[in-house]
Amino acid sequence: MRYLDGETIVDQADGRHEHFVPLHTTDMVEYLTQHPMLHESKRASFRELASLILALLHHLYRQRHERLTYIYAPLDPDRDRMLLTVPTAESRNRLYDELFESTRDALDRANYRRLGPEQIQQAIDAASQWGVRMRMNFAQLRRLDVYARGCVVGRRQTRSWRKAFRAETVDVPLYQRLVVMFRVVDDFESDQFDPRRVYLRMFKNVPQQDVDMMLPATGIQMTWLDHSRIVVPSLYAAAVTLWRVLRNVVVLALFGVFKTLGLILLVLFAVGFGVKSMFTYRTNTKRRYMLSMTQSLYYQSLDNNAGVLLRLLEEGEQQEACEAVLAYFVTSVVMAERGACTLAEIDQACEALLREATGMVVDFDVEGTARNLVHLGILSVDEAGWTALPLDEATRRLDATWDNWFN
Numbered sequence: 001m002r003y004l005d006g007e008t009i010v011d012q013a014d015g016r017h018e019h020f021v022p023l024h025t026t027d028m029v030e031y032l033t034q035h036p037m038l039h040e041s042k043r044a045s046f047r048e049l050a051s052l053i054l055a056l057l058h059h060l061y062r063q064r065h066e067r068l069t070y071i072y073a074p075l076d077p078d079r080d081r082m083l084l085t086v087p088t089a090e091s092r093n094r095l096y097d098e099l100f101e102s103t104r105d106a107l108d109r110a111n112y113r114r115l116g117p118e119q120i121q122q123a124i125d126a127a128s129q130w131g132v133r134m135r136m137n138f139a140q141l142r143r144l145d146v147y148a149r150g151c152v153v154g155r156r157q158t159r160s161w162r163k164a165f166r167a168e169t170v171d172v173p174l175y176q177r178l179v180v181m182f183r184v185v186d187d188f189e190s191d192q193f194d195p196r197r198v199y200l201r202m203f204k205n206v207p208q209q210d211v212d213m214m215l216p217a218t219g220i221q222m223t224w225l226d227h228s229r230i231v232v233p234s235l236y237a238a239a240v241t242l243w244r245v246l247r248n249v250v251v252l253a254l255f256g257v258f259k260t261l262g263l264i265l266l267v268l269f270a271v272g273f274g275v276k277s278m279f280t281y282r283t284n285t286k287r288r289y290m291l292s293m294t295q296s297l298y299y300q301s302l303d304n305n306a307g308v309l310l311r312l313l314e315e316g317e318q319q320e321a322c323e324a325v326l327a328y329f330v331t332s333v334v335m336a337e338r339g340a341c342t343l344a345e346i347d348q349a350c351e352a353l354l355r356e357a358t359g360m361v362v363d364f365d366v367e368g369t370a371r372n373l374v375h376l377g378i379l380s381v382d383e384a385g386w387t388a389l390p391l392d393e394a395t396r397r398l399d400a401t402w403d404n405w406f407n
Contacts, residue, residue: 020111052398109316123211150176200308331388340385
C-alpha cells in the first residue's frame with residue numbers, strides 16, 4: 001500500500017497494474033542520475049543526454065499541439081478568434097474524424113485507458129455516498145469517449161445512523177484523471193450543447209461509481225426512497241387537510257347549508273394541496289441533488305475543451321520522456337555488460353526500476369518507447385537484439401540532430 005498524500009493511497013492488492021509512469025521527468029532524471037549503477041563520472045553526461053531527449057520530444061509535441069489546435073478551432077465552443085472561412089458540413093465531418101483520432105492518439109501517449117460500455121453502465125446503475133444517480137439517454141449523443149488513468153483509493157469521511165452519526169473514514173475507489181469527449185445529435189433536447197461543436201472535459205479524483213456525473217446527462221434519476229419521501233408526506237398532508245375541512249363540512253351539512261358545494265370544494269382543495277406538496281418536495285429534492293453535483297464538479301473539474309488538449313499533450317510529453325530516459329538507462333547502463341538484449345528483458349528491467357522507485361507495479365510500454373529511441377537514433381536492432389549507443393556517442397548524436405533539425 002503506497003500513500004500519495006494524506007487522503008489518497010495506491011492499493012494494488014488485486015494485482016492490477018498501472019499503465020502510466022507516476023513520475024515527472026525531473027524526478028526520473030534525478031533518480032537515475034543518483035542510481036548506484038551509474039558511475040559518478042558519467043552523471044553530468046547522463047543529465048545532458050536526458051535534457052536533449054526532452055528538448056527533441058518537446059519540439060515534436062509542439063508540432064502536434066499546433067496541428068490539434070488547427071483542427072479543433074472550428075469545433076471549439078469557447079473559441080475567441082475569427083475564422084476566414086465557415087466550415088461546411090463535409091469539412092466538419094472530416095475535422096470530427098481527424099480530431100477524435102488525434103485526441104485518441106494523445107490519450108494513448110499519455111497512458112490513458114478507454115472505459116468500456118460495461119464500466120460506464122456500472123457507474124450509471126450505482127452511486128457513491130457523495131454522488132448523484134443520473135439518467136442517461138445515449139441516443140442523444142452522436143459520439144462519447146471516456147478515458148481514465150490512475151486507479152487509486154481515496155479516504156473520505158461519512159456519517160451513518162449505524163454509527164450514531166459519528167464520522168468514520170472509508171475507502172473509495174477513484175480515478176486520478178478522467179477525460180470525457182462527446183458530441184451531441186442535431187436535435188439534442190437542451191440548448192446547452194451545440195451539435196456542431198465537440199466538448200472535452202477533464203476531472204480529477206472521480207469515484208469510480210460516479211463517472212456518470214461527469215457525462216452530459218439528461219436529468220437526475222430519483223431513487224425509490226426519494227419517491228417515497230415525496231409521496232408519503234404528500235398523502236399525509238392531503239389526509240390532514242381533508243380531515244380538517246371535513247369537520248367543517250359535516251357541521252354545515254347538519255344545517256343543510258352548502259352540502260354539495262362543500263363536498264366538491266373539499267375534494268378539490270385536498271387534491272390540489274397534495275399535488276402542490278408533492279411537486280414542491282420533488283423540486284427541493286432535485287435542487288439538493290443539483291447542489292451536491294455542482295459542489296463535486298467544482299472541486300473535481302480540471303479543464304475544458306482546448307485546455308484539455310493542452311494538458312493531454314503535456315502529460316503525453318512527460319510520459320514519453322520518462323519512458324525514453326528510463327529505457328536508455330536500462331540498455332546503456334544496466335545491461336551494458338550483456339550487450340544486445342530483447343524487448344522482454346528491457347521491459348522487465350524498466351518495470352523493476354519503476355517498482356524500486358515508486359513502489360508500484362507499472363505496465364511499461366516497451367514497444368512504443370523502443371520506437372521513439374530508434375527514431376531519435378540512439379537505439380538500434382539487429383539479429384542479435386537491441387543495442388543502445390554509448391552515452392557520449394548518444395549525446396553527440398542527439399546534439400547533431402537538434403542542430404540539424406530545421407535543415
